[in-house]
Amino acid sequence: MPTGPEDTEVGAADSSTEALPEPEDAVEVPGAEAEATAGRPAPEEAVTAEADAGPDGTATARPDFPQASPEPAPSPDAVLVQRTMAEVAPIADKVTSYFYALLFTRHPDLRALFPAAMDTQRDRLLTALLTAAEHIDETDVLVDYLRNLGRGHRKYGTQAEHYPAVGECLIGALSRYAGAVWDDDTEAAWVRTYTTISQVMIDAAAEDELRAPAWWYAEVVAHDLRTPDIAVITVRPDQPYPFLAGQYTSLETPWWPRIWRHYSFASAPRSDGLLSFHVKAIPAGWVSNALVHHARPGDVLRLGPPSGSMTVDHSTDSGLLCLGGGTGIAPIKALVEDVAEHGRRRPVEVFYGARTNHDLYDIDTMLRLQRTHPWLAVRPVVDTRAQLPDAVREYGPWNEYDAYLSGPPGMIRSGVDALREVGIPAGRIRHDSVEELVSAGG
Ligand SMILES: NC(=O)C1=CN([C@@H]2O[C@H](COP(=O)(O)OP(=O)(O)OC[C@H]3O[C@@H](n4cnc5c(N)ncnc54)[C@H](O)[C@@H]3O)[C@@H](O)[C@H]2O)C=CC1
CATH class of the missing domain: 2.40.30.10 (Translation factors)
Incomplete structure (x- = not known):
């Protein structure tokens, strides 16, 4: 039961990589394979676009959970789970290694579900489980996230009977490395938390089996x-x-x-x-x-199954402001086609960023769409002139627009800041999860 980005995959509206919970304004990001750890190809599932992030999401790939404010008091189980997490955070690598060592020695049959090279992959399952546990009180977001995670695990060949094995090794690794704070109450809290998490995933996978193939x-x-x-x-x-x-x-x-x-x-x-x-x-x-x-x-x-919530809301006529950086133009093109097929004339403004003119590899397609659709404006932006977010500030006003961002994590981050500055509320800004982007390379 490897956990991948999809296990998580990315965006602002939805965000699950297969499912990580997403803040409302975020969605998961596809398209990113990232890799490149010390000159080695990253084994998997995670993309990386930033130099300091391991492809496999070592210490990255965490879902963007919405920040509730004011935060309600955590439940007693959440307090114990979070205390464990704080204890193991500085030695996360050791916990991860031990967890997989336990899993593969006690349950060698599960090894075949994971990639041959585990360098990048290995952290993802544990990261997803620990992230979910840490947010166990945020039921609405968590359930969507976990359901997506459960569905996404079908393609790995994960079966319901695998979950207890993972839970046992998870608790084995945590009890060993969080010894200073581990006691019977803590163990009971982890058992309840993991049981809840795994049951949501198992149920979602079982429902999905009735209507869709595993891959x-x-x-x-x-x-x-x-x-x-x-x-x-x-x-x-x-x-x-x-x-x-x-x-x-x-x-x-x-x-x-x-x-x-x-x-x-x-x-x-x-x-x-x-x-x-x-x-x-x-x-x-x-x-x-x-x-x-x-x-x-x-x-x-x-x-695997489709994922992500960076989709068009066809119940409104608001304009769409789209920022596509590099290959991030791919889903933006899909959104433009979607608006065209729905036949409603709503303004769509696409800013297409690339390092050089030569890197605008899909500009002919975008300009052809612009010629066909009078409601569409496409503006290529090459870095010698400005980076995408700066270019957007030169136009507007944008306060009546819904915004869509797709591209490298740095672009998404600075793009969201720029869009907030020009008056677009967070709830109208969509993108795949930056965390997923960071962990999607490869
Ligand atoms: N749904 C999504 O969000 C998708 C995301 N991607 C991601 O998009 C990336 C595309 O990579 P490349 O084509 O190499 O793009 P790139 O690194 O060449 O950047 C393209 C453009 O994005 C803007 N940009 C990049 N970094 C920025 C920063 N820090 N601040 C402001 N603007 C910035 C610039 O205008 C730049 O020309 C990959 O990381 C891929 O994973 C790809 C497809 C879909």
Whole structure:
């Protein structure tokens, strides 16, 4: 039961990577494979775009939980769980190593569910569980997060009977490393907390089994190398794949079994059922390099379920202000197509940022959409002039717009700040979870 970004995947509206709980203004981010830890490819599931963040989310990949204010007093179980967490925080690496050592020695059959190389992956399961435990009182957000996590684990082959094994090893690792604060009451609090968490995940997976496959096979039908390191890949799923524009999926290649990365859909749902992704090969990115440099028509990938809440609210006519940085333009293009298909004329303003003109690999498509749709304005912004958030300040007013951001974590962070400054309330700003972005590379 590996936990991936999707286990978490990213954004402001939704945020689950498969599910992390998201603050209302956040969604998970796909498309990011991140990697690059000390020159080694990151094994999995996490993307990284910032130099100081390990691809595997060591110490990163935590869901963005909304901050309740004022904060209600924590429950007695939450107090004990949080005390344990504070105790193990400085030695998280040791707890993680011990947890997986216990899991794989006591339950060797579970080893096959995880990637061969665990460097990046290994922290994700534990991180997701500990994050959930820490927020056990935030029921509404947590349940959505955990349901998404449970559904997302189906593709790993996780079964209900695996959960007690994980719980036993989790408590084994915590009791060993939080010895100074561990007592019977603490253990009982962890047992109750883990039982709640795992039951939500198990129930969600069981419900999902009735209506969707654990994964989809998808054959590559087109591979278009747009720059030396960016490819637009189109695939045909073996069964209908329902999703919404603005969402992302998790994807596994045949070259790196059990290593899953998140990618945003680059088109709204199409009548021919095909799906497309924009993939940039990043240094030491196992999956992204395989997709850009090795994948060819005829290759078969696997896809997990769709995730993410950076979707268009069709119940209003508000304008859309969209910021797409680099390959972050992919879901923005899908959102534009979605608005076009709904036939309502609402203003859509797209700022498309790239390092250089050459890096605006999808500008022709965006300008073609602009010619077709009078309500759409596309503004390319190259860094020699300004970075995306600065460019947005030159236009406006934006206070009547809903905002969508997609791109590297640094862009999302500074973009949210800039949008707040120009008067857009937080509740109208959507993006995939930055944490997921940081952990999605590869
Ligand atoms: N749903 C989402 O949010 C998606 C996110 N992505 C992520 O987008 C990233 C794309 O990478 P690249 O194409 O290499 O982009 P990049 O690193 O070349 O940046 C593209 C543009 O974003 C802006 N930008 C970048 N860093 C910024 C900062 N710190 N402050 C302000 N503006 C900044 C600049 O305008 C820059 O030209 C990846 O990290 C990928 O994971 C990709 C697809 C979907």
